[in-house]
Amino acid sequence: MSSTNAASNTTAPTQFLEVNGLRYAYRRFGNGSGPLLLCLQHFTGTLDNWDPAVTDPLASGREVILFDNAGIGRSTGDVPTTMAGMTGHALAFLDGLGIATCDVLGFSLGGVIAQQMAQDRPSIIRRMILAGTAPRGGEDIMHLEKPSLAKHLNDPQNRGYGVLQKIFFAPTTTSQAAGEAFIARLMQRTEDRDPPSGPNVAGAQLAAFREWERFTGERFAYLKSIHHPTLVVQGFHDEMIPVRNSYWLAENLPNAVLLVYPDAGHGSLFQYPESFCKHATAFLSSDSESAAF
Amino acid sequence: MSSTNAASNTTAPTQFLEVNGLRYAYRRFGNGSGPLLLCLQHFTGTLDNWDPAVTDPLASGREVILFDNAGIGRSTGDVPTTMAGMTGHALAFLDGLGIATCDVLGFSLGGVIAQQMAQDRPSIIRRMILAGTAPRGGEDIMHLEKPSLAKHLNDPQNRGYGVLQKIFFAPTTTSQAAGEAFIARLMQRTEDRDPPSGPNVAGAQLAAFREWERFTGERFAYLKSIHHPTLVVQGFHDEMIPVRNSYWLAENLPNAVLLVYPDAGHGSLFQYPESFCKHATAFLSSDSESAAF
Numbered sequence: 001m002s003s004t005n006a007a008s009n010t011t012a013p014t015q016f017l018e019v020n021g022l023r024y025a026y027r028r029f030g031n032g033s034g035p036l037l038l039c040l041q042h043f044t045g046t047l048d049n050w051d052p053a054v055t056d057p058l059a060s061g062r063e064v065i066l067f068d069n070a071g072i073g074r075s076t077g078d079v080p081t082t083m084a085g086m087t088g089h090a091l092a093f094l095d096g097l098g099i100a101t102c103d104v105l106g107f108s109l110g111g112v113i114a115q116q117m118a119q120d121r122p123s124i125i126r127r128m129i130l131a132g133t134a135p136r137g138g139e140d141i142m143h144l145e146k147p148s149l150a151k152h153l154n155d156p157q158n159r160g161y162g163v164l165q166k167i168f169f170a171p172t173t174t175s176q177a178a179g180e181a182f183i184a185r186l187m188q189r190t191e192d193r194d195p196p197s198g199p200n201v202a203g204a205q206l207a208a209f210r211e212w213e214r215f216t217g218e219r220f221a222y223l224k225s226i227h228h229p230t231l232v233v234q235g236f237h238d239e240m241i242p243v244r245n246s247y248w249l250a251e252n253l254p255n256a257v258l259l260v261y262p263d264a265g266h267g268s269l270f271q272y273p274e275s276f277c278k279h280a281t282a283f284l285s286s287d288s289e290s291a292a293f
Numbered sequence: 294m295s296s297t298n299a300a301s302n303t304t305a306p307t308q309f310l311e312v313n314g315l316r317y318a319y320r321r322f323g324n325g326s327g328p329l330l331l332c333l334q335h336f337t338g339t340l341d342n343w344d345p346a347v348t349d350p351l352a353s354g355r356e357v358i359l360f361d362n363a364g365i366g367r368s369t370g371d372v373p374t375t376m377a378g379m380t381g382h383a384l385a386f387l388d389g390l391g392i393a394t395c396d397v398l399g400f401s402l403g404g405v406i407a408q409q410m411a412q413d414r415p416s417i418i419r420r421m422i423l424a425g426t427a428p429r430g431g432e433d434i435m436h437l438e439k440p441s442l443a444k445h446l447n448d449p450q451n452r453g454y455g456v457l458q459k460i461f462f463a464p465t466t467t468s469q470a471a472g473e474a475f476i477a478r479l480m481q482r483t484e485d486r487d488p489p490s491g492p493n494v495a496g497a498q499l500a501a502f503r504e505w506e507r508f509t510g511e512r513f514a515y516l517k518s519i520h521h522p523t524l525v526v527q528g529f530h531d532e533m534i535p536v537r538n539s540y541w542l543a544e545n546l547p548n549a550v551l552l553v554y555p556d557a558g559h560g561s562l563f564q565y566p567e568s569f570c571k572h573a574t575a576f577l578s579s580d581s582e583s584a585a586f
Contacts, residue, residue: 174583236544236551247540250553251529258529258553260543262584272585282571290467291555292565 007031009055009066010188014047014074019096025074025194026093027066030059034284035126036102037064040090040110042132043142043205046073046194049164051185053273061281062103067093069113072201073194079204083109083212087116094124103284104128108142108241108266109205112212118226127291129280131233132266134245135223135252137215141241142206148239160196161186168267170237175263178271223252229291230256231283233276235264257283257291300324302348302359303481307340307367312389318367318487319386320359323352327577328419329395330357333383333403335425336435336498339366339487342457344478346566354574355396360386362406365494366487372497376402376505380409387417396577397421401435401534401559402498405505411519420584422573424526425559427538428516428545430508434534435499441532453489454479461560463530468556471564516545522584523549524576526569528557550576550584 012029027047037058041049047066055064070077070089080086090113094102103126106114111133118125134141144153152158152166161183169179230253234246243260250258259279261268269276283293305322320340330351334342340359348357363370363382373379383406387395396419399407404426411418427434437446445451445459454476462472523546527539536553543551552572554561562569576586 243544250555251536253555255555257555258551260551262543262546262548262550272583275585278575290565292568 007056007059009047009050009052014192014194016074017093017096019092022070022077022089022092023075024070024089024093024096025068028063030062030064032059032061032063034062034103036099037062037284038090038094038099038102038104039064039066040104040106040113041066041069041072042108042110043209044072044197044201046197048073048186048189048194051182051270051273052188053182053185054269054277057273057277058105058280058284062284065097065102068194071204072197079201081204081207081211083112083116083208084120086208087113087120090117091121091124100124101126105131105280106133107131107269108133109209115223115226118228119222122226122228125228127229127231127284127286129231129233129283130246130249131269132235132238132241132246133249134212134241135220135249136212137219138213138245138248139242141213141245142209144206164267167240168265169271170235170263170265172263175237175265175271179267182267182270220248220252223249224254226253227255229283229286229289231280231291231293232256232258233269233279234258234260235266235268235271236260236262237264238266238268240266255289255291257293300349300352302340302343302345307485307487309367310386310389312385315363315370315382315385316368317363317382317386317389318361321356323355323357325352325354325356327355327396329392330355330577331383331387331392331395331397332357332359333397333399333406334359334362334365335401335403336502337490337494339490341366341479341482341487344475344563344566345481346475346478347562347570350566350570351398351573351577355577358390358395361487364497365490372494374497374500374504376405376409376501377413379501380406380413383410384414384417393417394419398424398573399426400424400562401426402502405502408516408519411521412515415519415521418521420522420524420577420579422524422526422576423539423542424562425528425531425534425539426542427505427534428513428542429505430512431506431538431541432535434506434538435502437499457560460533461558462564463528463556463558465556468530468558468564472560475560475563513541513545516542517547519546520548522576522579522582524573524584524586525549525551526562526572527551527553528559528561528564529553529555530557531559531561533559548582548584550586
């Protein structure tokens with residue numbers, strides 16, 4: 001439960017926390033005066049899907065915790081089929097570590113969990129970054145069956161992480177080159193890696209996305225009660241969760257700054273890690289009640 | 294035509310440039326290694342409508358030029374009834390000063406002129422910031438007759454700059470307080486002020502906005518040929534030019550970052566001058582081909 005000196009996701013050892021009969025895998029590294037930053041991962045992603053070009057600069061000013069939710073990587077338990085279920089595990093994990101308040105970086109599915117955490121236990125979040133994600137009731141969220149995504153996912157040439165270059169990045173030379181560099185960075189860690197997620201993980205998480213698309217009552221109204229300073233980050237050419245979902249998020253959250261990158265898809269934060277970390281650091285370093293940074 | 298040492302819009306002397314039989318009023322101040330920044334003003338705004346909390350920090354790293362287009366403030370000539378006409382004056386002014394390339398900050402109507410400059414003479418712009426503005430073919434651009442704006446414009450209690458607090462800022466306590474501070478900053482300059490614009494200016498500029506709402510052919514297609522690194526800035530609660538116009542701008546420009554502020558209206562850059570200047574400075578200081586900063 002202590003921090004390590006290896007302030008990189010390439011080298012930080014995987015740790016394990018037992019809570020309520022489950023074992024959660026995580027990595028905790030970094031140092032500095034900033035509040036601890038919990039990073040919540042995307043669909044099927046494990047600890048090894050966090051880009052060190054994003055996590056490591058952030059860890060130079062604060063402790064960073066990467067977390068495998070239940071049933072992901074080396075965490076035990078079943079993958080929940082609802083976002084609320086995954087949120088319960090994230091809260092149990094933080095409780096187990098004795099963390100009462102932290103900052104949160106939620107990417108894609110992780111950004112949904114962050115929203116649900118902010119609703120279910122507002123006090124546990126100080127500031128949050130929602131990258132490439134969507135509000136409840138959003139549209140076209142992770143429809144892997146649509147042709148623009150299925151053509152990549154069903155292409156046998158896209159093995160392992162290779163498919164991420166296609167579906168997280170825009171179909172331009174510049175974005176694809178950034179995607180290739182991203183994949184190379186994910187491969188820098190050579191030991192103590194998580195097993196990749198299988199179809200059971202994908203199935204459960206997709207069910208949770210389908211449930212997240214449904215809403216009752218006034219659309220997006222729940223966001224108006226989330227007052228945490230929030231930075232919403234997106235790429236204009238996100239095929240997995242289209243950018244209008246970030247517009248809705250940031251328009252309806254009362255205290256959110258919206259930052260959208262050109263020539264970028266779902267993985268905009270991994271395409272522009274230097275820029276993203278600069279903005280994220282400025283945002284997280286602020287003590288203002290306003291999200292403006 | 295030389296720069297001054299008074300690097301503030303509160304104290305910089307107004308200068309005059311004769312070109313083609315017209316006299317353009319302007320102020321030029323600041324110093325530093327950055328490329329010169331031309332600031333293009335909003336509807337009916339004069340040199341005295343530039344917030345020193347925005348211009349002065351920018352002028353600490355570069356020369357800043359504020360410019361009265363034809364028929365505005367102490368510039369002679371007729372106010373054009375088209376954006377193309379105003380753009381011709383801006384180009385003639387830069388030619389008269391011998392400026393071949395500069396950065397541009399265009400706010401509202403000024404952001405339209407910046408787009409037209411980028412089309413008419415791409416080489417004259419290096420990087421541009423488009424704040425609170427809209428693409429050709431945008432929607433609900435400066436319809437002062439709509440009730441949400443008319444109620445403020447027709448209220449006899451809103452005299453002089455006072456109305457700007459109502460129409461440039463959101464109807465919240467925090468935004469209105471920021472608006473009041475903005476107005477106070479505009480009043481810090483006590484001498485050598487421009488005369489305020491009259492109804493003839495408003496009429497001509499509104500005609501230009503009506504023309505700008507019209508488009509032929511594929512909507513927003515012209516933006517795809519504007520490759521300049523661009524920063525698009527808006528407030529989520531802009532009643533004068535709704536935020537969706539900035540979405541369209543930034544989505545269709547191939548190389549634009551979008552930054553949108555919460556709790557802010559048309560004058561988001563004046564509501565958060567410290568944040569805006571930090572981002573603008575970082576953006577303008579970049580030599581990258583990408584707008585990401």
